[in-house]
Amino acid sequence: MRREDGADIKIINDIVVEALYLIHTKRKNHKEAVHLALKKYRIKNIKISRIVTGKVHWILKYLYFLDYIINRILRNTSLEQLNPYLRSLLELATFEMIVRNVKPPIATDSAINVAKRLRHFEFIPFLSAVLRQIENKWKEVLDKIEDEELKLCIINSFPYEFYKIIKEEWGEKIAREIIKYSLRPPIDYIRVNLIKTSPENLCRSLEKKGFILEETEFFDVFRVKYKPIPLTRTEEYKKGYFVIQDLASASVAHYLDPKPDEKIIDMTAAPGNKTFHIASLTEGKAKILAVDWKCNRLKKMKQIAKRLGIRNVEYKCMDARKIQGKFDKAVVDPTCTSTGTFQKYPEVKVFFKYIIKRKEEYIKIQRELLDKAVKIADIVSYSVCSLLKEEGEENAHRHKVMKERRFWPWDQTIGFYVAIIEGRS
Numbered sequence: 001m002r003r004e005d006g007a008d009i010k011i012i013n014d015i016v017v018e019a020l021y022l023i024h025t026k027r028k029n030h031k032e033a034v035h036l037a038l039k040k041y042r043i044k045n046i047k048i049s050r051i052v053t054g055k056v057h058w059i060l061k062y063l064y065f066l067d068y069i070i071n072r073i074l075r076n077t078s079l080e081q082l083n084p085y086l087r088s089l090l091e092l093a094t095f096e097m098i099v100r101n102v103k104p105p106i107a108t109d110s111a112i113n114v115a116k117r118l119r120h121f122e123f124i125p126f127l128s129a130v131l132r133q134i135e136n137k138w139k140e141v142l143d144k145i146e147d148e149e150l151k152l153c154i155i156n157s158f159p160y161e162f163y164k165i166i167k168e169e170w171g172e173k174i175a176r177e178i179i180k181y182s183l184r185p186p187i188d189y190i191r192v193n194l195i196k197t198s199p200e201n202l203c204r205s206l207e208k209k210g211f212i213l214e215e216t217e218f219f220d221v222f223r224v225k226y227k228p229i230p231l232t233r234t235e236e237y238k239k240g241y242f243v244i245q246d247l248a249s250a251s252v253a254h255y256l257d258p259k260p261d262e263k264i265i266d267m268t269a270a271p272g273n274k275t276f277h278i279a280s281l282t283e284g285k286a287k288i289l290a291v292d293w294k295c296n297r298l299k300k301m302k303q304i305a306k307r308l309g310i311r312n313v314e315y316k317c318m319d320a321r322k323i324q325g326k327f328d329k330a331v332v333d334p335t336c337t338s339t340g341t342f343q344k345y346p347e348v349k350v351f352f353k354y355i356i357k358r359k360e361e362y363i364k365i366q367r368e369l370l371d372k373a374v375k376i377a378d379i380v381s382y383s384v385c386s387l388l389k390e391e392g393e394e395n396a397h398r399h400k401v402m403k404e405r406r407f408w409p410w411d412q413t414i415g416f417y418v419a420i421i422e423g424r425s
Contacts (some may be wrong), residue, residue, distance in 0.1 A: 012051055013092060013114050015041050019056045020088035027354070029347050030056050050230070059095045060346035061183055065157035066094045072141045073133045086123050089115055093131050094138075104135040158182040159352045162339070169389050174408075178387070181409035186344040188224035189216070190231065191245040191273075194280045195309050202241050206234070220280070221250045223412070240307040245273045246344075248407040248416035249385070252331065253277035255403060255420050256381040260285035262328035265377065267320035267369055270297030272304055274331050279310045288313045289327075291320040321368050323376065330377035330423070334366045336384040336391045340407075340415020359390065366395050374399050374423040383418040392417030 018037035022028045028036065034053045043049065059066070070090050071078055079087045093111035096102040102110075108131045115123040145151040153160045158179045167175035190213075192199045199220055203213050212226035224231065231237055231244055252274050258264055260282045266275040269290035279288060292298050295317040305313055316323075337355050342348040348355065366384070373380040380399075384391045396404060396419035407416040 010113075011041065011117070012048060012055070013110055014117055015043065015048075015052045016055050016059070017085065017088045017092055017114055017118070019052065020059065020091060021084050023056075023060070023347065023350065024084045024087060027351055029345060030060055046233075057346060058099075059091060060350055062095055062099050062157045063091065063346070063350050064159055065154055066091050066098070068154050069098070069134060069138050069141050070094055070130070072144075073130060073137060083120075083123075085115075085118060085120060086126065089123065089127060090130060093127070094134055097131070097135060098138055104131065107131070108135075152176070152179060156180065156182045157349070159349050161356070162349065162352050165356070166387060170387075178409060178415075181343060182349070184343060184409075186414075187412050188227065188231065189245060189247050189250070190222050190224060190242045191250050191277060192220040192222075192242050192280075193240055193276075193308050194220060195284050196239070197236075197241045202236060205236055205241075209234070216247055218247070218250055218254050221245070221247055223247070238307075240309055243273060243276065243308070245277070246414050246416075248411070248413035248418070249273060249383075250277060251405065251407070251416075252333065252381050252383050252418055253281055255405070255418060256329055256331065256379065258282050258286055258329060263287045263289075263326075264329045264331070265289045265291060265320075265323070265325075265327045266331040266333075267291050267323065267373060268332060268334050269315075270294060270301055272301040274333055275301070275313060276305065276308055276310055278331070279308075279312055282312075284310060284312045286312060289316060290314065291316045291318060291323060293317065293319045321365075321372050323372065325376060326424075327377040329379045329381070330373040331381045331383075332366075332369050332373045333381075333383045334362070334369050336362050336366065336386040337388060338385050339387045340385045340417075342415075343409060344414060359388070363390055363395065366391060367398070370395060370399070370421075374421060377423045380421040380423050381418065382421055383416065385414055385416050387415040392419075396421060 015037045018040060019033040022033040022036055034056055038049055067079055089111045093107045096107035097104050111127055112124050150160055153163050156179045163175055166178055192202050210228040214223040214225050216223055236242055258278045258281055264278055264286050269275045270292040275290045290313050298315045298317050337359055338348050370382055382396050386392055400422040402420045402422055404419040407413045409415060
């Protein structure tokens with residue numbers, strides 16, 4: 001087996017299992033989990049990192065489906081009661097067998113070999129027995145589901161509890177449409193950094209390298225239809241000519257319509273996409289205050305700003321609910337359940353029951369931030385990457401909404417809500 005950067009290709013599954021273990025035990029998102037797993041195995045090879053990240057991403061997309069099958073086979077116990085490494089091995093092997101159509105003996109042997117390298121020899125008899133049953137009975141498990149809506153959720157690996165909430169808020173038709181997008185890959189968008197280049201020059205440069213780009217409704221945002229290499233590996237990205245930003249997220253700055261002579265505050269600034277978009281649209285001339293209560297996130301923003309050539313942003317580490325002053329415009333994009341990002345971050349589906357428990361806590365902070373914003377700014381942009389009305393429309397409609405838009409997965413974006421609200425007179 002060929003070795004790359006000291007890493008044997010065959011240990012890819014070992015790293016995948018380690019990442020799944022961290023997701024189950026530490027509730028890490030898939031990128032953080034992969035990063036920590038690679039660090040543990042001392043892997044720096046980019047190719048292996050990409051393979052592992054992709055594999056973990058797709059296992060998480062299918063995890064609700066996989067766990068349902070495995071739990072029905074286990075009967076007298078559940079995945080939550082198993083050793084997290086054993087659980088991860090079962091999920092990996094079941095994914096290989098059912099989703100990737102790897103021959104069952106190969107998928108089983110692969111999981112057993114990982115168990116051996118982990119020195120969990122006690123897992124082997126259990127793994128062999130359960131995976132043999134999965135091979136023979138998984139279709140029967142699906143056939144036994146009598147509830148048509150539950151079956152639709154299982155097949156599309158979409159949490160039934162999530163579906164019921166969406167159905168209650170938006171109706172059955174929209175809920176079913178959302179389910180259809182559960183297993184589809186996310187769409188890449190790039191936003192041109194107008195401070196460093198023009199849309200024409202960037203497109204010309206990337207297209208020469210084999211990228212296929214498509215125009216969108218916003219002149220500085222392009223859909224990436226084909227990429228020969230990861231966007232972050234391009235010289236254009238490294239030089240700050242563009243950022244990776246979803247179309248829905250990019251709508252915020254466009255709808256806010258910032259002007260070069262305005263004083264603007266981003267009350268929830270990190271990681272900085274919306275702050276820097278405002279700087280880009282105003283040619284680096286607007287006076288922008290970026291506020292966030294996590295100082296380390298603001299430090300990262302400053303590093304990104306340097307790469308993007310943005311110098312007209314002041315940074316303030318504090319709770320924006322306590323900010324004083326008067327502004328022409330304000331951006332409020334607070335922490336939310338992130339229920340609209342399930343295509344890009346499938347862990348939203350995995351952790352749904354934990355995320356939804358924090359909904360009321362999120363809504364309280366969202367409302368306090370928005371209430372503060374309308375007191376200190378003439379015009380406020382309010383947005384959330386949530387599919388829930390309580391976090392979107394219901395929060396915004398407590399004030400005078402001048403413009404609003406709801407983005408859905410079938411708009412080829414994340415699920416997103418944005419409103420432009422009238423503030424102080």
